[in-house]
Amino acid sequence: MAIEHGMWRIGSAPFKLQPVRIENESLLEELITKDISILNDGWLLIGRQVRTGFDKFIDLLAVDADGSLIIIELKRHRTPRDVVAQAIDYASWIEGLTDSKVIEIYESFRTQHGAGELSLDQAFEKRFGLRLGDVELNSSHQIVVVAAELDASTERIINYLNDKAVPVNAVFFKVFEDEGRQYLSRAWMIDPGQTQERAAVASAKEPWNSEYYVSFGDSERRNWEDARQWGFISAGGGRWYSNTLGMLNEGDRIWVNIPKTGYVGVGIVTGPVVRADEFLVPVDGTEKPLPEASTRAKYRSKPENESEDTAEYVVPVQWTHTVPAGKAYAETGLFGNQNSVCKPRTEKWGHTIERLKKAWSVG
Known part of the structure; x- marks a missing residue:
């Protein structure tokens, strides 16, 4: 058209x-x-x-x-x-x-x-x-x-x-x-x-194994300890970063990597992607939108007079295993990618998951 x-x-x-x-x-x-x-x-x-x-x-x-x-x-x-x-x-x-x-x-x-x-x-x-x-x-x-x-x-x-x-x-x-x-x-x-x-x-060399890779950009916009505490992953600052979150559905398993740091967690998606100010977290017996909680990072809701594309978006996750960024698992030969979410189809991805399963005793 x-x-x-x-x-x-x-x-x-x-x-x-x-x-x-x-x-x-x-x-x-x-x-x-x-x-x-x-x-x-x-x-x-x-x-x-x-x-x-x-x-x-x-x-x-x-x-x-x-x-x-x-x-x-x-x-x-x-x-x-x-x-x-x-x-x-x-x-x-x-x-x-x-x-x-x-x-x-x-x-x-x-x-x-x-x-x-x-x-x-x-x-x-x-x-x-x-x-x-x-x-x-x-x-x-x-x-x-x-x-x-x-x-x-x-x-x-x-x-x-x-x-x-x-x-x-x-x-x-x-x-x-x-x-x-x-x-x-x-x-x-x-x-x-x-x-x-x-x-x-x-270009795929082998079928996708149904396991998702997540790149978590730990920064002033989002914090891994927040994500561990309240059960989520997030991305934002532009469509290129946040759009791939929409690939995830309830029940999907994700493996989370912090670029230049290493792998820090694995978990199961529990709901659809939402804007950060629509993601509620428990605070003193009540629920508050993530940007209003006492978080370590500043999560942008829809900025006034700006496109929603620049906001931070969140996907809820039930963690199976996580570690602090200081104890991230990293070694030569593990899969890496800057996309917030992707479906790797390389031998390196299968190798990465097997190494993480062994390191974290995850089945």
Whole structure:
């Protein structure tokens, strides 16, 4: 279904802003290079105008917390269908890249485009809180087409490929002008979380074992001791962080990891995801919303004049076994991921659970 952008200025009466043409799509590429969150705040940009083995150039190349590589192609003056075909051709080359080649691409990007002094290992850990060696780099890949619009035929092609577990997506940008100021608007054709999930499924080396991984970002926004005391996990600060909590259902078993610290708990989900101010905890014989309790962290309810996306979201859990962060279980070779919740399909996940079961005497 075609996606139409619209933007209105709010006043005594709504005033519709007029879209303006991006005369040079290199400007859009430059904006994305400066801030990849324009596309997705869960990505790290690692390449620009990457020369392939058949002497063509990938516009932009990124990596996510899973180690999945994302091919980003701008439409420019090509037909949308040509862009999709070209991106699939690039994916056939990306699939065969070794870790050393990916590092070489990043080093070229870093030196040519002023991406800082950090190595790929350092940049990955700074961005995702995980060591690059803890993920399988280039175990999967995604394709993203950037365009102002797509024709119906191209939309059908993208939907067909997704139905066949080929992770292709499209993102639409428009520029609106209001009294000399310009605003960039973005809309995805498919939820990018779904594309990420398809990439993981397509690259799976073994079936999912029905055990969920949880990344708990222990910080001023949430505290592991609070979670242990009142029985919950939480995430927030943006849709990319909180949306995956919706994957969990009552009865699911979760294994909780604090990035850069280690595994700290296993438990059973007891209810659906709710906003933090809708999660009640017992305090002196009564029940209070989590943000009103004497917690160690500050849990954001829906901030005034902000989107609900920025709030903290909570999933109730009955803990089977937990340990303080200072006694977290960590060793080389355990599974790690920055997604708040995911369904790992790697041998490393099975190995991780077996090690935790033995360490914590959990069946």
